[in-house]
Amino acid sequence: EAGVTQFPSHSVIEKGQTVTLRCDPISGHDNLYWYRRVMGKEIKFLLHFVKESKQDESGMPNNRFLAERTGGTYSTLKVQPAELEDSGVYFCASSHRGGKWGEQFFGPGTRLTVL
């Protein structure tokens, strides 16, 4: 079974540019989460999809961030325009609705650097 994949693995952009991160969850997983780790600090929740619906987007920092999950499969996270403080590692995770409590399966992350 393929794990959670994320693309790209690294992205370096300039302030003001746009970047789109992609996450492919494990096939059949209804729940998809985005998290972010900034500068070696704690991993912070951004939002949670159940299929194509946003269940909880309380962690989204501002309206420069837009997440979508069309068709309930893969998800994209767009940052437009990017700011210096957006640099960090963006993790995606997925879980099955009937899976073990709390066991979210994580991707390797996308390291975003905004110059």
Add this chain to the structure above:
Amino acid sequence: GNSVTQMEGPVTLSEEAFLTINCTYTATGYPSLFWYVQYPGEGLQLLLKATKADDKGSNKGFEATYRKETTSFHLEKGSVQVSDSAVYFCALGHSGGYNKLIFGAGTRLAVHP
């Protein structure tokens, strides 16, 4: 609000040494507690969990006991190996099973031969 505090790293140990990584939490209600591990170049993996007070989670020689009285969930291993070198994250989550996880800052462990 809910939060998790971990001891700062890096932690550097010799092979076969005893490991403790401290984790304390602040939470409303009765959260479940987790340890995730991130090996170099990989995503986070669930290492172990405990869902109620006094539960002990264990896996791969690692253990952690859910202590409600001290709001702690310290990770221990009796004899570490070089292959245990990784970043360890303590986390908590609440009811329903499908909600967000709240993580600590992570502790990097380096084990040398």
